[in-house]
Amino acid sequence: xxxxxxxxxxxxxxxxxxxxxxxxxxxxxxxxxxxxxxxxxxxxxxxxxxxxxxxxxxxxxxxxxxxxxxxxxxxxxxxxxxxxxxxxxxxxxxxxxxxxxxxxxxxxxxxxxxxxxxxxxxxxxxxxxxxxxxxxxxxxxxxxxxxxxxxxxxxxxxxxxxxxxxxxxxxxxxxxxxxxxxxxxxxxxxxxxxxxxxxxxxxxxxxxxxxxxxxxxxxxxxxxxxxxxxxxxxxxxxxxxxxxxxxxxxxxxxxxxxxxxxxxxxxxxxxxxxxxxxxxxxxxxxxxxxxxxxxxxxxxxxxxxxxxxxxxxxxxxxxxxxxxxxxxxxxxxxxxxxxxxxxxxxxxxxxxxxxxxxxxxxxxxxxxxxxxxxxxxxxxxxxxxxxxxxxxxxxxxxxxxxxxxxxxxxxxxxxxxxxxxxxxxxxxxxx
Numbered sequence: 001x002x003x004x005x006x007x008x009x010x011x012x013x014x015x016x017x018x019x020x021x022x023x024x025x026x027x028x029x030x031x032x033x034x035x036x037x038x039x040x041x042x043x044x045x046x047x048x049x050x051x052x053x054x055x056x057x058x059x060x061x062x063x064x065x066x067x068x069x070x071x072x073x074x075x076x077x078x079x080x081x082x083x084x085x086x087x088x089x090x091x092x093x094x095x096x097x098x099x100x101x102x103x104x105x106x107x108x109x110x111x112x113x114x115x116x117x118x119x120x121x122x123x124x125x126x127x128x129x130x131x132x133x134x135x136x137x138x139x140x141x142x143x144x145x146x147x148x149x150x151x152x153x154x155x156x157x158x159x160x161x162x163x164x165x166x167x168x169x170x171x172x173x174x175x176x177x178x179x180x181x182x183x184x185x186x187x188x189x190x191x192x193x194x195x196x197x198x199x200x201x202x203x204x205x206x207x208x209x210x211x212x213x214x215x216x217x218x219x220x221x222x223x224x225x226x227x228x229x230x231x232x233x234x235x236x237x238x239x240x241x242x243x244x245x246x247x248x249x250x251x252x253x254x255x256x257x258x259x260x261x262x263x264x265x266x267x268x269x270x271x272x273x274x275x276x277x278x279x280x281x282x283x284x285x286x287x288x289x290x291x292x293x294x295x296x297x298x299x300x301x302x303x304x305x306x307x308x309x310x311x312x313x314x315x316x317x318x319x320x321x322x323x324x325x326x327x328x329x330x331x332x333x334x335x336x337x338x339x340x341x342x343x344x345x346x347x348x349x350x351x352x353x354x355x356x357x358x359x360x361x362x363x364x365x366x367x368x369x370x371x372x373x374x375x376x377x378x379x380x381x382x383x384x385x386x387x388x389x390x391x392x393x394x395x396x397x398x399x400x401x402x403x404x405x406x407x408x409x410x411x412x413x414x415x416x417x418x419x420x421x422x423x424x425x426x427x428x429x430x431x
Contacts, residue, residue: 008085010055010057011083011383012081014082017067030044051117052116055114058111059112079380090398092119096116135286141361159258164211171206172202173203176199184231220276227280239284243277274345327379335366346359380426380429383422389418389419394406407425
């Protein structure tokens, strides 16, 4: 296969241009040590040099000025972009500079000179922060402060029956919401079944629980703590929906002491739900929790008594795996959503201890999401020059037609066989 067969029309961020020549620089970095009274120097290798690509070309035609402005905009856009190099194929680069030359002698065209540097990640010697355990510790601190604040505010004893009935209704609604049909359980089947039974129990025991605040708060936090096992990868959306459905204000009457306590109980329950939900959601953002049942060996099962077999059958273990995002931008979106909710709760809470623990949790979330150890792909813009099927676009970008469904799912075209030329697509530049 000759070089002409591999030649590609040049584009940067989907903007096409013609190429006359292309240069690149390669090599390694060295530190040369020349010592006194020594004739032969010592050369220390410092790693590979950044690859730099220079392209000289032109834009021509009646619409060259529009293409020129689009190319300028592409080069002034922050972050990495996809360069289709005529001789090297697709690569993710940063544009270091664009030179444009125009003259009246050469009307209807302009000369361009572009310089690109391979895109990389910032990586410097630094202390490693255990972000997973930090999130867990800060989340547990928020839960503990939320429990303490709830118990100090929630009270039904010594008030008319409607105060307890109102609190029981709120608790039953919470249990019914978490046991509603159609929830997207994505974790262990046994964990999902246990969660459902606990949620139903919370609703059915609501009236007796509101008479015992300590027992009530223990049941609520225990149920929330099992969401990550029951819902797996769907835990984050479940926890954020619990946060969003619990308002921080109360619109009912507060004309009498009993009505004021009724309002206090409602606000306290909603605050507990929001604070524990955001604590567990922060954990789910960095770790996905699943429950694995250990199979019973055949020999052990035959030899065991009924009691021993039951114990073996219940031998389950919880596994924790880092939460994986399909792109860097997806992780940033989750982080921003969590931070926004933490900020909203920090402004709403009157409790100093809850405020301090939420502030600490916020810091840990910003540090941990995305995980600094994960090399996540970045979403970049790609514009096909002509209408093409997703199979061909996937092959052109990745050299792998099997990623056509990924491109179609991310962009939602009317038909994956026709990705309209000139329309901007979102694609992943692999990490």
